[in-house]
Each structure stands twice: as C-alpha cells, then as structure tokens.
Amino acid sequence: MSLINERQDFSTIADIFLLHGSMQAPSFLDGRLCASLALHDLDAEGWLQMVCYNLGVEQPRDETSAEHLLGWRRQTLEALSAAEMNYEPLLPDELFSLGERAQGLQDWTLGFLEVVRDAGEEPRKQWSEALREAIDDLAGLTDIETDIDDSTENENDLFALTEHARMAAMMLYTEQHPGQPQVEQTEQQGPAH
Template identity: 80%
Template sequence: MSLINERQDFSTIADTFLLHGSMQSPAFLDGRLCAELALHDLSAEAWLEEVCLSLGVDQPRDEASAERLLGWRRQTLEALSAAELNFEPLLPDELFSLAERALGLQEWTLGFLEVVADAGEAPCGAWSPALREALDDLEGFASIETDIEDSPENENDLFALTEHARMAAMLLYTEQHPGKPQVEQLDTPTHH
C-alpha cells in the first residue's frame, strides 16, 4: 500500500518522529516548513535533510517514514497553493488538551517566525501592510499563555489565534507567489 496520498496529520508525523527517537512536536517544524515553502520554494531533498537534522538522524529509518515526511511537505505545499484556501497548520487536534493545542500553536509560530526573521529586509520591503500586520500579530503568539484550562471560551480564543496563524501563512505564500492560488475576485464590480 502506498502512503503517497495518505493525509498526514499531527499524530501521524509525531509518531514518525517517535520512531526516530524524538519526542519533539512537529508543530515547530511545520511552522518552518510553511515559511520556507513561501520564501524559498523548499525542495523535497532540502526538507528531508532539515527534518533529519532536527531529529538527529542521518536519514529516515525506512521508506515509509521518508514517504510520510515528504508527503507532509507535498500536502502543505498543495494546501498553500490551492485556490480553495484550505491550508491548515499541522497542530494537535481535538484529541489533545487545550493546553497542548496552545503549546502546539506557540511552537508553530516560533518556527514560522524564525524563518521569516531570517528572510532579511529585501523581501519584507515588498510585503503588503496586511501581511506585515499579520506577522506583527504573530509575534505576540510566541508568548501566549499555554497553561490554559479546557473551556468553551479558551477554545474559541485558541481557534481565533489558529485562524490568524493560518491566514498569515497563506498571505505570505500568496504574496511570494502571485497568481497562485488563483483566487476568484468575486466582489469586484464588472463593467458591461
């Protein structure tokens, strides 16, 4: 059975990390992945190398692990460049406590901002005010309270923060790749 089209989720990637002896959360690397795909058109080889370096291994332990890690990159790239704007950061889902999910978002943000900070002044100068504002807001996420209790209020707040991170990633990608995705401009008046 091929894993090529298997949807990669947080738990699948975390399990793959465990296979390699790493307890780290995939969220930080997913944040880096999103920003690197937007800013550097990160190749599959470079991504595999980065993940292995992060896991402290020379190479994936087996073909299935390599396919999963490459599938993660491919799935992220496809979602970032899709017209449906259905990209989702790779974060802990409802099976995790709210505190674990908040920590995941914080780690994702740190990874994402690390790559953005390394981009330098040149690309930043061309970014729209909306993108710069979104990135400035993300800076605040790095210090969000992660020791939170499970409550509908906290759940809503975390959802809003996650949505903001998601939009920032898509905005960064679309500004670096004009014309991808082909977003329909439905609200522009048509002249007859």
C-alpha cells in the same frame, strides 16, 4: 503501498518523530516548513535534510517514514497553493488538551517566525501592509498562555489565534507566489490533453 494521497496528521508525524528518537512535537517544524515553502520554495530533498537535522539523524529510518515526511511537505504545499485556501497548520487536534493545542500553536509560530526572520528585511520590503501587520501580530503568539483550562471561552480564543496564524501563512505564500493558486493557472492554460 504509496502514501501519496494519505492525509498526514499531527499524531502520524509525531509517531514518526518518536520512531526516530525525538520527543519534539512536529508543530515547530511545520511552521518552518510553511515559511520555507513560501520564502525559499523548499524542495523535497531540502525538506528531508531539514527534518533529519532537527531529528538528529542522517536520513529517515525507512522508506515508509520518508514517504510520510515527503507527503507532509506535499500536502502543505498543495494546501498553500490551492484556490480553496484550505491550508491548516499541523497542530494537535481535539484528542489533546487545550493547553497542548496552545503549546502546538506557540511552537508552530516560533518555527514560522524563525524562517521569516532568517530571510532578513529584503523580502519584507515587497510585502503588503496587511501581510506585514499579520506577521508582526504573530510575534504575540510566541507568548501565549499554554497552561489553560479546557473551557469554551479558551477554545474559542485558541481557534481565533490559530485562524490568524493560518491566514498569515496563506497571505505570505500567496504574496510570494503571485499568479497562484495553481487551480487558476491550470484554467488559464486551457484544458489538458
């Protein structure tokens, strides 16, 4: 069975990490993936190498794991480049405590900013002022409090911070890929035959 259209969620990817002997959460690598797709057009092979390196393995354990990992990249790329602007960072969902969700956002931000910083100052010179500010603001998320109670106020705050990270990621991708989203490109090229 192909997993091409199956949605990859945090728990599914975390289970694959466990299968490979890794206790790390996928959020850090999702941040790296998002920034790498925006700044380096990370291809499928490069992505698998990055994941395997981070998991401490030479290659995915089996074909199903590889399909899930490739599906994760494909899903992220499609969401970043879609007209609906529906990209969502791969973070722990409502089944996790608010503290675990905050930790996931912090991990995602660390991964994202690591790739942005490694790219150096050259790409940054081309960015809009709004994008530079959004990326600079993300640095504050690396220090967010993760030992928090499950309260409505904390949940609202975490939602707002997550939304900021999500928007910064989409802005970065959009500015690095002018002329996208893909949906608009397809319409401009005329009907497919």
